[in-house]
Amino acid sequence: MNRLRVPISLQPLLNSLRDLLPIVIVVSTFQLLVIRQxxxxxxxxxxxxxxxxxxxxxFVKGLEMGLFPIGQSMAHAFARKGSLGWLLLFAFALxxxxxxxxxxxxxxAREASEIAAAAxxxxxxxxxxxxxxxxxxxxxxxxxxxxIILGVMRIIRGWPIHWLxxxxxxxxxxxxxxxxxxxxxxxxxxGGVTTSTITVPLVTALGVGLASSxxxxxxxxxxxxxxxxxxxxxxxFVMLYGMVIH
Amino acid sequence: xxxxxxxxxxxxxxxxxxxxxxxxIFGFQFLYLQRPVPNLKKVLLGFFYVLVGLAFFLEGLELAxxxxxxxxxxxxxxxxxxxxxxxxxxxxxxxxxxxxxAFAIGYATTVAEPALxxxxxxxxxxxxxxxxxxxxxxxxxxxxxxxxxxxxxxxVTGYPLHWFIISGYLIVLIQTxxxxxxxxxxxxxxGGVTTSTVTVPLVAALGLGLAHNIPxxxxxxxxxxxxxxxxxxxxxTVxxxxxxxxxxxxxxxxxSPEN
Numbered sequence: 001m002n003r004l005r006v007p008i009s010l011q012p013l014l015n016s017l018r019d020l021l022p023i024v025i026v027v028s029t030f031q032l033l034v035i036r037q038x039x040x041x042x043x044x045x046x047x048x049x050x051x052x053x054x055x056x057x058x059f060v061k062g063l064e065m066g067l068f069p070i071g072q073s074m075a076h077a078f079a080r081k082g083s084l085g086w087l088l089l090f091a092f093a094l095x096x097x098x099x100x101x102x103x104x105x106x107x108x109a110r111e112a113s114e115i116a117a118a119a120x121x122x123x124x125x126x127x128x129x130x131x132x133x134x135x136x137x138x139x140x141x142x143x144x145x146x147x148i149i150l151g152v153m154r155i156i157r158g159w160p161i162h163w164l165x166x167x168x169x170x171x172x173x174x175x176x177x178x179x180x181x182x183x184x185x186x187x188x189x190x191g192g193v194t195t196s197t198i199t200v201p202l203v204t205a206l207g208v209g210l211a212s213s214x215x216x217x218x219x220x221x222x223x224x225x226x227x228x229x230x231x232x233x234x235x236x237f238v239m240l241y242g243m244v245i246h
Numbered sequence: 247x248x249x250x251x252x253x254x255x256x257x258x259x260x261x262x263x264x265x266x267x268x269x270x271i272f273g274f275q276f277l278y279l280q281r282p283v284p285n286l287k288k289v290l291l292g293f294f295y296v297l298v299g300l301a302f303f304l305e306g307l308e309l310a311x312x313x314x315x316x317x318x319x320x321x322x323x324x325x326x327x328x329x330x331x332x333x334x335x336x337x338x339x340x341x342x343x344x345x346x347x348a349f350a351i352g353y354a355t356t357v358a359e360p361a362l363x364x365x366x367x368x369x370x371x372x373x374x375x376x377x378x379x380x381x382x383x384x385x386x387x388x389x390x391x392x393x394x395x396x397x398x399x400x401x402v403t404g405y406p407l408h409w410f411i412i413s414g415y416l417i418v419l420i421q422t423x424x425x426x427x428x429x430x431x432x433x434x435x436x437g438g439v440t441t442s443t444v445t446v447p448l449v450a451a452l453g454l455g456l457a458h459n460i461p462x463x464x465x466x467x468x469x470x471x472x473x474x475x476x477x478x479x480x481x482x483t484v485x486x487x488x489x490x491x492x493x494x495x496x497x498x499x500x501x502s503p504e505n
Contacts, residue, residue, distance in 0.1 A: 018358060019358070019359075022354035022355045022358045034346075044310070048307070049310045052306035052310060052311065057299065059295070062294065062295025065292030066290070067271065067289075067292065067296065070283065074271070074275065101267050107304060107312075107447045107450075119464065121466065184407055185467065185468070188408075188473075188474035189473040192437070192473040192474060196443045200361065225435065226435075227435040
């Protein structure tokens with residue numbers, strides 16, 4: 001962190017502002033130069049953007065204070081001395097727990113349930129929508145947990161990553177043939193959604209810690225790849241979820 | 247007042263979202279590692295921040311980013327804005343501003359993404375300097391931008407999503423065979439990290455808005471998929487970039503610790 005010399009407590013605020021800045025610039029350029037119409041509900045938009053900035057800053061600040069140091073030291077501890085069974089259990093729990101708390105996934109699952117209700121695929125009651133969204137998130141979390149187990153096994157056994165990825169792709173292609181059309185888009189999207197704010201730092205810590213504690217493993221090349229699995233398995237599992245639900 | 251109530255409501259629900267990770271962290275700490283949590287006060291305060299932050303963030307999404315994506319989609323596909331008289335047969339080329347917006351938003355958000363910078367620095371280290379930091383960031387941002395253009399074009403035309411994604415996989419598979427080995431895991435990882443928490447909702451809303459506004463499309467079948475494009479294309483561009491870097495370096499295989 002050598003970019004800016006600011007008090008530590010302001011760093012998350014600056015980061016989330018910087019995350020939003022490109023969006024604000026692109027959108028306002030288009031509004032002013034291309035569309036040339038005022039945005040409806042501008043006040044709500046500005047309030048919402050303020051909320052996003054405050055929320056994301058607090059969220060990241062909180063993660064850095066509590067979850068990340070503990071999670072990372074635990075990941076290292078398990079990677080170093082854990083028995084295989086405990087290590088795999090921890091890997092699964094870490095993937096599952098971080099995915100359930102992932103903000104982008106919460107948002108997308110909610111949106112998906114609204115779309116499904118509007119298309120009368122599920123009941124349009126608040127209850128049914130929440131159940132659908134929660135089901136989606138638990139499915140994704142389960143698949144990320146399994147992906148991290150697979151990734152940890154790969155690091156321990158030294159399996160080559162590309163064969164696993166190729167196998168994963170082939171599975172996805174086969175399942176797509178049988179999945180209902182309505183779920184395919186959400187399934188493919190969920191692969192990219194799962195891995196952002198919380199999951200990546202903790203899971204990478206586990207991977208790199210594991211690779212550096214094993215003999216003959218290079219943390220640079222073997223520590224990565226966990227995220228890749230975590231973006232593959234949700235696609236399969238959400239399609240299976242769709243086959244069950246629809 | 248309504249906003250405040252919404253915030254409280256979201257806050258209550260957020261507790262359930264954070265419960266699993268809290269249980270896991272504290273559970274493993276006490277049961278397996280059998281250590282007290284260091285700095286317990288600070289950790290609990292951190293969890294409180296995470297809770298409040300998540301509630302604000304989700305409310306902000308509903309207020310700003312989702313409506314913004316949908317409004318942009320509605321405005322950019324408005325026949326009046328595009329100067330279209332006959333709405334029954336619109337050519338996909340008529341929606342050129344949609345593609346321009348998709349490209350701009352994809353490029354701008356990716357190039358500024360901090361997670362990508364971290365990946366680029368690692369790639370630079372792994373490749374022994376052959377892969378430049380700026381070159382890689384540029385390539386990935388271009389990949390996301392092109393991915394979103396193709397993704398919006400697919401929504402406009404209504405072709406099945408899996409044709410595109412599966413062909414994309416096949417290209418990635420072929421690239422994997424020829425790419426330097428130590429970049430492979432990193433390239434696959436880069437697909438997931440380029441779409442940040444802020445970009446995902448906006449892009450999703452854009453897709454849903456497009457599918458809603460373009461005649462003959464359904465939000466359920468055509469609306470999703472943009473994020474998939476945005477996560478797949480960076481893998482291609484990172485692999486391509488590594489291949490070009492290797493080729494430029496005189497066709498000498500980059501040293502790989504695995505071999």
